Amino acid sequence: MxxxxxxxxxxxxxxxxxxxxxxxxxxxxxxxxxxxxxxxxxxxxxxxxxxxxxxxxxxxxxxxxxxxxxxxxxxxxxxxxxNVQHTSWRTAAEMGLWRQQDELKALAQSSTIVRQFLPAIPSGLLQTEEYARQVLEPTVPGDVSWNAQRAVRARMESQEVLGDTSRRFIFLMPEHAIRWNRVDREVMAAQCAHMANMSERPNLDIAVIPQSAKVRAAPLNVFVIYDERLVSAELFSGKVVLRDPRDIAYHLNLFEFFYSHALTGDNATAFLRSVSDDFMRERG
The missing domain is CATH 1.10.260.40 (lambda repressor-like DNA-binding domains)
Structure with a gap:
């Protein structure tokens, strides 16, 4: 990036x-x-x-x-x-996906507030090691290949930035993103329990939009807002970085709109624990 x-x-x-x-x-x-x-x-x-x-x-x-x-x-x-730049996943893989994890960490370290909208799966900053290992394995024909082991290690190291309580992180996900059966049931259960525990940190806000909420907009893609400096949006083909203040302002409005429909605080924590329990019961 x-x-x-x-x-x-x-x-x-x-x-x-x-x-x-x-x-x-x-x-x-x-x-x-x-x-x-x-x-x-x-x-x-x-x-x-x-x-x-x-x-x-x-x-x-x-x-x-x-x-x-x-x-x-x-x-x-x-x-x-x-003020718009696209980086393909193939280019990222050729450079080394682990390098991208280092760049993401550096961006977070240079920001006061990081807002992540995650309509697909939980953020890499919130993933358990086993969850990250399974999601970083190429699975779709045509997927680019990379050093998954090194990428997982870099992803785990990037999570160190969450320990800096002078920075605030807001993770916003629809319910289907945390229920998407991307990995084994036990790993899904552990991932949800991990996010519930992380949500209790003072500088982390994990918000979940329940399926029961009526939301008059579609969650089209992942995007991350670093302060009011830039937006990084993920596509199937790669990532687009936006620096135009109008693009940043629009994504801030999008984030606030979706956030207004979400469970937050203790309600979100309890919801994540309930989803973890659901996955544990489904193991058989």
Whole structure:
């Protein structure tokens, strides 16, 4: 997964274009900063490619530079492309899936609040070792292969971030995500009991949307929101990283909408224990 400030090729083009437009307008970085109420150091970092500007940043810069409408539309579109990046699972596997676990841990460590919407299965941060071992084994024809043993080890190590009580983690799942018979019944029972125990930690909020709840929206895909910096969305083909503030705001609204239908706190903990008991009774 890309890090928050990592820049795709479209970001390089954008930085170069903004720098050339400033020079063409015969403006120094200081004068441009004054015009758009942005620090000169930030403008310098944008032009040197040290940070990727948001779409809002680009709009402010272009307005201050008074560029023609056609150029503004082109560069705003470029900014939107730069703020979206797709990484295929095949690429992740070639790099080593365990590396992705390290990157996820680093993202969580650099965030104050991590919100995860999980319509498929529980988060890797909440998985038991046996559950992780079984779900990381390729099962569908065409699935990419990776070093599952190393990926499991990295996933277990990534869970260390949950011990930092200065950070808050919110895990939101529909009931079918915790009941999906992905692994053996005993492993499912242990996984649900583990999540019930984890939900009692002060910095963890595990919320479950019960099947009985009427929800007027479909849970289409997994997404994770890191503070208000970026969104990572999972697809069958890979992951998409979104940095546009409007995309982030929309996903925050989505998260709050689904969360409003969920069991939380002691109710969620009791529900998870009841599901664990159900799986234990089904073992035979």
């Amino acid at each position: 890309p890090q928050p400030d990592e820049r795709p090729q479209s970001g390089t083009e954008l930085a170069d274009a903004l720098k050339q437009l400033r020079k063409a307008a015969n403006l120094s970085g200081e004068r441009l900063a004054a015009r758009c109420a942005m620090s000169q150091s930030k403008i310098s970092r944008i032009e040197r490619g040290r940070i990727l500007p948001t779409v809002v940043d680009v709009e402010r810069l272009l307005k201050a530079l008074e560029v023609p409408d056609e150029i503004e539309r082109e560069l705003v579109a470029l900014a939107r492309r730069a």
